[in-house]
Amino acid sequence: MVESYQVCLYYDGFFYAPLNANDALLTFWSNHIKLGIRFNTIKLRTVVMEDYKLGAMETRFAELIWDNAPISSGELVKLCEKELTWKKSTTYTMLRRLCERGIFQNKGGIVSSLMSKREFNALQSEKFVEETFDGSLPQFLAAFTLRKKLSTREINELQKLIDEKRGEF
Numbered sequence: 742m743v744e745s746y747q748v749c750l751y752y753d754g755f756f757y758a759p760l761n762a763n764d765a766l767l768t769f770w771s772n773h774i775k776l777g778i779r780f781n782t783i784k785l786r787t788v789v790m791e792d793y794k795l796g797a798m799e800t801r802f803a804e805l806i807w808d809n810a811p812i813s814s815g816e817l818v819k820l821c822e823k824e825l826t827w828k829k830s831t832t833y834t835m836l837r838r839l840c841e842r843g844i845f846q847n848k849g850g851i852v853s854s855l856m857s858k859r860e861f862n863a864l865q866s867e868k869f870v871e872e873t874f875d876g877s878l879p880q881f882l883a884a885f886t887l888r889k890k891l892s893t894r895e896i897n898e899l900q901k902l903i904d905e906k907r908g909e910f
Contacts, residue, residue, distance in 0.1 A: 794865070798825070799839065801825060802821065802835050802836075803839060803858075805817070805820055805824060805825075806839075806845055806852060806854060807857070807858045810845075810852060810853045810854050811851050811852065811853040812852050813850055813851055813852070814836070814847055814851070814852055815850070817832060817836070818832045836852065843855055843856075844856060844861060
């Protein structure tokens with residue numbers, strides 16, 4: 742069995758994530774388009790920010806998968822029955838939705854993530870800043886610090902991050 746792997750690259754407003762070694766499929770995400778290329782086949786589907794917004798139960802379900810992946814779909818059903826008191830049909834319905842949104846995959850009865858929780862949170866954060874602050878991280882930080890004073894530790898962590906990123910250019 743080939744393990745899925747997580748590789749991502751954010752570049753020029755796009756999120757690139759290969760799915761796994763068997764697929765040879767590269768998916769490109771931007772604000773409104775998802776483009777998957779498999780050898781000579783091109784698939785298009787519209788992706789909007791709502792694809793990456795999860796409700797409370799979707800979040801709990803996603804966290805179960807992230808914490809246990811890869812997991813067989815049968816084991817996931819048992820886990821959801823225990824943790825969420827869901828029936829089998831509820832688990833498969835929720836899994837199908839999140840697979841269609843490009844967050845997870847269910848291949849050969851094995852459920853795995855197409856993006857890690859960290860990658861998903863980064864994408865959500867990026868989209869939030871784009872939509873709310875016209876993509877301006879300084880505007881976001883200015884708004885954030887209007888009501889919350891940063892501790893010295895937080896300021897030092899931010900300065901360290903800025904210094905690290907400055908060295909990447």
